[in-house]
Amino acid sequence: MLDLRPVGYVIGLLVAALGLTMLAPLVSDLTTGNGHWPVFLEAATVTTLFGALTALACRNGVTEGLTIRQTFLLTSLVWIVLPVFGAVPFMLGATNLGFTDAFFESMSGLTTTGATVIGGLEALPEGLKLWRGILQWLGGIGIVVVAMVFLPELRVGGMQIFRSEAFDTMGKILPRATEISSRISVIYVALTLSCAVAYAGTGMNSFDAMVHAMTTVSTGGMANFDASFGAFGAGAHYVAVVFMILAALPFVRYVQLIGGHASPLLLDRQVRGFFVTIAIIVLTLSLFLADTVHGFTEVAFRESLFNVVSIMTGTGYSSADYMLWGPFAVTIFFFVGLIGGCAGSTACSIKIFRYQLLFASIRTQIKRIHSPHGVFTPRYDGRTVSDDILNSVMAFFVAFIVSLGLVTVALGLTGLDFITSVSGAVAALGNIGPGLGPEIGPAGNFNGLNDTAKWILSFAMFVGRLEVLSVMTILTWHFWRA
Amino acid sequence: MLDLRPVGYVIGLLVAALGLTMLAPLVSDLTTGNGHWPVFLEAATVTTLFGALTALACRNGVTEGLTIRQTFLLTSLVWIVLPVFGAVPFMLGATNLGFTDAFFESMSGLTTTGATVIGGLEALPEGLKLWRGILQWLGGIGIVVVAMVFLPELRVGGMQIFRSEAFDTMGKILPRATEISSRISVIYVALTLSCAVAYAGTGMNSFDAMVHAMTTVSTGGMANFDASFGAFGAGAHYVAVVFMILAALPFVRYVQLIGGHASPLLLDRQVRGFFVTIAIIVLTLSLFLADTVHGFTEVAFRESLFNVVSIMTGTGYSSADYMLWGPFAVTIFFFVGLIGGCAGSTACSIKIFRYQLLFASIRTQIKRIHSPHGVFTPRYDGRTVSDDILNSVMAFFVAFIVSLGLVTVALGLTGLDFITSVSGAVAALGNIGPGLGPEIGPAGNFNGLNDTAKWILSFAMFVGRLEVLSVMTILTWHFWRA
Ligand SMILES: [K+]
Ligand SMILES: [K+]
Structure with missing residues (x-):
């Protein structure tokens, strides 16, 4: 029998913590005197109480560590339960959204997708703008921890290639999860503050600077303006570029950099591939x-x-409606979304290291093809890559592409046109944000879609954020049987 | 040094043979008395002479067998040189095409893609209609032989999984290439004649029945009418369905069937997967x-x-303009083109067995993920699948998807819109024929594209027909250095 209590305990604590963070927008609305603050008082009370009671109820089942199955359930359930509570302010507040829209917005926030169903962002009370920023910011740090602590252990999608590395880097004395999380959190906070200061330096007011800093370093992409970064000038654009890139590099390299080692960052094959591609x-x-x-x-x-x-x-800001730049630009933006940033960052999608591994494997295959008796092994960063890792990366790639097909077809079935369906599927599975076409492109939003499409996209964001295979694992009968 | 003479010899013979087949449309045009026959006399003379002289010139270098590199060059060069000569009648004849268009039409014919630059097909002289059919028919038998004889030996794209099987089936006494080619040819001719008779039985005139039989069993899809099979009734549609399916099943199963063994066909996992998917x-x-x-x-x-x-x-006939069926149908037709038929048939694209192997691998990965200490091996048709084959299939899949992206971007760069670019890339790389959208969709043709786009698509057809990796192999520096 799978003991759910340890999972419930952690989730309860996280929900309670989410409830407490709702005090920030409460304070914000109080400060600006817009009278919207009771929404957050109500939401914070409900959320914190529910979380605390759940944690209490599950407390007697807490053990030293988690089994693999419990870890899987935890990482997945977190990304379902938190969005439910994150949605509450959107339902009670000025946006007055129904559950479908509120859950979509909250899921989009926490998965750092950044797709929005809210038009007229300028008119939102400060509290709600801040809440969107906080959701993305929490989702960003959450995914770095999951990607660095849990996924390599769970051997999902080839992430195990980074396992020994993270071990070596962090040392083995302190419990890894705590140690990694705290170091990464310090870096994350420092990046966010630097970004906010830099934005303010370009003339952005302090509130916008803070919210956009949160949605920049999380590569989340939710903005306070319908025009996204079209509302700002050249200075803000360049600052955003710098911090979007910093947020998409492997965070473990910053830990090493602070420890005085710059070469791991400078010589990292992912980082180089990322910059060359850009x-x-x-x-x-x-x-x-x-x-x-x-x-x-x-x-x-x-x-x-x-x-x-x-x-x-995978940030998803836009500074212009690139749908107007002609078909070539549209095609480029479609495929760029399928590339993604580096592993161990807040960035999403297929990611640079997987392409590098897959291309290394293709090169090896080609060598084998014309020298059938030679022995060739793909290498990455100077080390040979095991078939286990290659198979894992391949499984991820195929699962991603096939999911893309299924989500596109499902969206098409709800009546969306081809370009909206296929680009919406990429935008959600890749946690990017905007799609292509007039409806969900950079100049539009997801508000006009039918409810079924919104649920499909919410599910796709969830699947994408958990690297596809984690979700598939949980959906197998085998998982529940054991 | 790579000795090109054995390659030149075989290609010379094949070119000469292509020249001789031009006598068929010559006779056809003579019979119908349309005065178009001198075109084929001229083309046949040039082609046969060139082929014969090349073969003669290379004759002194002919050896017992071919090395792997020679085999690669042969299979690739064949699909470049033959289209050049196949284009001659389109340049000299009533269509009066320039080299770009004529080469596109010829490449599209021989690779069994079936995309056409010719509008007003009804007005073509019989000889040219027949020539299009012949190109497709020859391309069809050519690819079955390449897929059954060469690719498994060359270990391209996971085709080696069929190697021992073909060996066992055919026996080891006769030289394989000759033995397989002749048995397959008999089946191919029998299928073609049955198809023609069946078409005639539905009321099609004998000329149309013959040409469409040739483009059906080759899964080529070139038709004698702009409306494709919209020009025919229900009877012809059902006959076409039967023979398109027969042409997309593994031909080796027919050899076994004739030998009295029906169970290999009935129990074949590819065949079952193919029917279930359809x-x-x-x-x-x-x-x-x-x-x-x-x-x-x-x-x-x-x-x-x-x-x-x-x-x-991958035939590419249409009986209606399915672009008018709404966005869901369009989305379906986009992804159906990425599935494909069975290996060892005239069908193309990614193919059923690769998906089956990839899904088997994903299932294995998922098991490994939640039981990290268990040992799991993917199985196919009751046998375990080696990592070598899985890596090969994976390399094919990734190479196909990445090629798709590159071709799409290249087409976008020439000014085509997104849906034309991406569906054109699928249609060419998958050797399907029609794309999506008003221009190259089922109701249009490829005539209006710019010349650069036509060359990109011609190249994509070539790459797709040779299972992508063969072409990549030849394009490596390593290949030419040895
Ligand atoms: K995003
Ligand atoms: K075709």
Whole structure:
């Protein structure tokens, strides 16, 4: 029998903590005097009470550690239960959303997807803007911890390639989860504050600077304006580019950097691949934009840089409606979303290291094909890659592409057109945010979709955030039988 | 040094043979008295002479067998050189095409893609209609032989899983290539004649019956009418469905069937997976069509059946403009094209057995994830699948998806819109034929595309027909260095 109490205990504590964080928007609404604060008092009370009672009820079942199955349930249930409570302020508050919309917005926030069903963001009370930022910020730190602590242990999607590395880096004396989480949290907070200060330096008011810093370092992408970063100038764009990139690099490298070791960051194959890919795509698109829209100006370069970095890191801000840049740009933005950032960051989607491993494997295959009797082994970062890891990465890639197909078909079945369906599936599974086309593209939002489509997309965000295979594992009969 | 003479010799012979087959359309044009026959006399003379002279020139270098590198060059060069000569009648003849268009049409024919740049097919002289059919028919038998004889030996894209099987089936006494080719050819001819007779039985005139039989059993899909099978009635549709399916099953099973063994065909996992997949998709789309367009009629079932089978087998006929069936149907047709038929048939694209192997691998991965200390091995058809084969299949899948992305981006760069680019890439790489959207969809043709796009698509057809990895192998520096 699977003992659910240890899982319930941790989730209860996390829900209670989420309830307490609702005091921040409460304070914010009190400060600005907009009279919206009772919403957060109510939501905080309900959430904290529910969380505390659950934790209390499960307390007698708490053990030293968690089994693998309990860990799986925990990492998955967290991303279902927290969005339910995160949705409460959207239902009670000025947005007055139904449960479908509120859950979508909350799931989109916590999974750092950033797709929104709310139009007219400018009119939101400060508390709700802040709440969206907080959801994304918590989701961002949550996923870094999950990606660095749990997924490598669970051997999901090839993440085990980073297992020994994280071990070596962190030392083996302190319990890993606590040690890693606390070090990473310090870095995360430092990044957020630096980002906020930098935004304020470009002339953003302090409230916007703080909220956008939270949605930048989490690569979340929710903005306080319908025009996203179109509401800001060049300075804010460049600051955003720097911090979106910082948020998409492997956080373990910052731990090493603080320990005085810069070379792991500078020599990291993921990092190099990430920068080379960005450089090539930005250059191509800049030339294209210079040729067709903006001429050879700083604007052509900046618009290209900002939006490519935003989509590739899975942030999802936009500084312009790139649907108007013509079919080539649209095609580029579709595929950039399938690349993603580095593992062990807040970024999402398929991720650079998986492509590198898959390409290494293809190179090995090609060598085997024309020298059938030779022995070739794919290498990554100087080490040979085991078939176990390759199979795991491959399973992830295929599961991702097939999920993409299924989500697209399901969305099509609800009546969405092809480009909305397929780009919506990428945007949700890759936790990016905006899709393509007039409806869910950079100039639109997800409000007009039917309820079924919103539930499908909420599920896709959940699946994408847990690296697809975790969810598949839980959905097997085998998992529940044992 | 790579000795090119044995390769040149075989290619010379094949070119000469192609030249001789041009006598068939010559006779056809003479018989119908349309005065178009000198075109084929000219083309046949040039082609046969060139082929014969090349073979003669290379004759002194002919050896017993071919090395692996020579085999690679041969299988690739064949699909470049033959299309060049196959294009001659389109340049000299009534179509009066430029080289870009003529090469596209010829490549599309020989790779059994079936995409066409010719509008107003009804007005073509009989010889040219027949020539399109012949190109597809030759391409079809060619690819079965390559897929059964060469690719398993070359260990491309997981085809080696069929190696021992083909060995066992064919016996080891006769040289395999000759033995397999001749047995398969007999079956291919028998299928073609049966198909032609069946078409004639539905009221098709004998010329159309013959040409469409050739483009059916090759899963080529070129038709004599702009409306494709919209020009025919229900009887022809059902006949086409039967023969498109027969052409997409593994031909080795027919050899066994003739030898008195029906069970290999009936128990084949590919075949079962193929039928189950078709059944599910046709049922879903029929219900959708019944609900939205046709009501619960035979037409809803037949339109769904015909077009799904056509795209999934990679034939590419259409009986209606399914772009008008709404976004869900469009989405379905996009993904059906990525499934494909069985290995060892004339069908193309990713193919059923690769999905089965990949899913088996994902199941194994999921088991490993929640029982990290267990030992699990993926199985296919009762046998364990080696990591070598899995890696090979994975390499194919990734290479296919990445090629799809690159071709789409390249097409976008020439100015095509997103749906035309991405569906054109699938249609060409999967050797299917029609894409989606108003331009290259079932109601359009490829004539209006720019020349660059046509060359990109021609290259994509070539890459797709050679299972992607063969082409990549040849493009490596390593291949030429040794
Ligand atoms: K995002
Ligand atoms: K075809």
